[in-house]
Amino acid sequence: xxxxxxYSIKDLxxxxxxxxxxxxxxxxxxxIIQPQRTPTNIRYYEDRDLRLLLNISILNKxxxxxSRIASMDEQxxxxxVNKLSSGNxxxxxxxxxxxxxxxxxxxxxxxxxxxxxxxxxxxxxTMLEVIxxxxxxxxxxxxxxxxxxxxxxxxxxxxxxxLIAALDEIPFxxxxxxxxxxxxxxxxxxxxxxxxxxxxxxxxGHRVLYLGQNTGLADLAEACKIFQTDYxxxxxxxxxxxxxxxxxxxxxxxxxxxxxxxxxxxxxxxxGITTGSGVRVMKNLExxxxxLEEIDQPELIR
Numbered sequence: 001x002x003x004x005x006x007y008s009i010k011d012l013x014x015x016x017x018x019x020x021x022x023x024x025x026x027x028x029x030x031x032i033i034q035p036q037r038t039p040t041n042i043r044y045y046e047d048r049d050l051r052l053l054l055n056i057s058i059l060n061k062x063x064x065x066x067s068r069i070a071s072m073d074e075q076x077x078x079x080x081v082n083k084l085s086s087g088n089x090x091x092x093x094x095x096x097x098x099x100x101x102x103x104x105x106x107x108x109x110x111x112x113x114x115x116x117x118x119x120x121x122x123x124x125x126t127m128l129e130v131i132x133x134x135x136x137x138x139x140x141x142x143x144x145x146x147x148x149x150x151x152x153x154x155x156x157x158x159x160x161x162x163l164i165a166a167l168d169e170i171p172f173x174x175x176x177x178x179x180x181x182x183x184x185x186x187x188x189x190x191x192x193x194x195x196x197x198x199x200x201x202x203x204x205g206h207r208v209l210y211l212g213q214n215t216g217l218a219d220l221a222e223a224c225k226i227f228q229t230d231y232x233x234x235x236x237x238x239x240x241x242x243x244x245x246x247x248x249x250x251x252x253x254x255x256x257x258x259x260x261x262x263x264x265x266x267x268x269x270x271x272g273i274t275t276g277s278g279v280r281v282m283k284n285l286e287x288x289x290x291x292l293e294e295i296d297q298p299e300l301i302r
Contacts, residue, residue, distance in 0.1 A: 006046065007046070007049070007050060008044060009023060009024070009035070009043060012049070012050060012053055016054055016096075017057060018053065018060075030066060030070035032056065033052055052077070054096050054100050058081050064080070081097065081100070082109065094117060094134075095130065098113055098134045099137060101155075102151050105154050107158065110155070111158075114130075114158075123166045132196075135159075138152065159192055160191070163196060173207050176205065178206045179227070179228060180201055180233055181227060181256075182198055182201075182233050183211035183232075183233075183234055184212065184213045184235060185214075185216075185240075185248070187214075188214075188237065190235045190237055191213055193235055194235060197235075197288065198210050200288075200289070200292060201292065211223060218255075220252070221255035224259065229259060230259065230260065231259065232252070233263070234262075236263065236265040236267045237266040246271065249273065258278075261278060262280050264284075264287075
């Protein structure tokens with residue numbers, strides 16, 4: 001049996017966006033949630049408290065007074081949240097609602113939220129404005145030990161399915177502007193991010209050879225011989241924690257000469273990799289989108 005996640009009031013503040021001071025007031029005045037206490041009298045909260053607080057946060061952001069929420073039972077709160085999350089496209093509301101669907105392993109709720117957003121603002125904007133902020137929050141939940149592996153796997157597979165379905169809808173570029181090879185080095189698991197980058201690139205009329213995870217330099221070298229590419233794009237976030245990204249990039253440029261390397265990821269930033277000599281560093285999603293815009297105007301990036 002999985003252990004119950006335990007949260008401090010600061011954890012609740014960070015995950016729900018509700019100030020710790022406000023949470024304490026709600027506890028005292030409205031008896032909405034009540035902390036447990038350790039044998040040494042330290043306050044703590046559990047999964048149920050976090051889910052309830054996320055639901056309360058959604059209602060409160062949508063104009064429900066806390067006194068009214070306090071008079072509702074948990075099912076009434078959930079029903080109101082379900083109505084709001086399928087019709088309100090404010091980013092923070094959607095992210096909170098998706099967090100709840102993940103914690104409850106509720107595929108139906110997740111599907112409703114995602115599909116309604118895609119219909120309203122399109123797939124790309126849904127990914128940029130809802131899914132990516134949610135994945136950032138997912139990383140935070142991992143760091144605090146707030147979710148189990150089964151919850152992370154559940155939500156990752158649902159997002160992956162949506163990405164693959166969206167990629168299938170993009171017609172093959174007969175007259176591609178540029179060509180890209182996308183891959184992840186051995187030990188790197190940022191597949192969702194790489195799939196979304198493939199979507200962004202293909203949706204802009206470029207040709208992509210997607211090699212996926214655990215691609216060694218020997219295989220990459222063979223791909224570069226066969227596939228005429230302009231750019232090689234990769235992510236290094238988890239791999240190379242004890243190896244030099246600088247050295248890896250030197251080796252990469254040797255096996256795929258005269259190609260522009262586009263690289264992003266946590267280890268790239270931590271190890272101080274900078275743009276230059278055939279390498280373009282992209283610090284975040286905004287810079288990735290900016291580089292893709294520049295690629296449509298080759299004189300700006302060459």
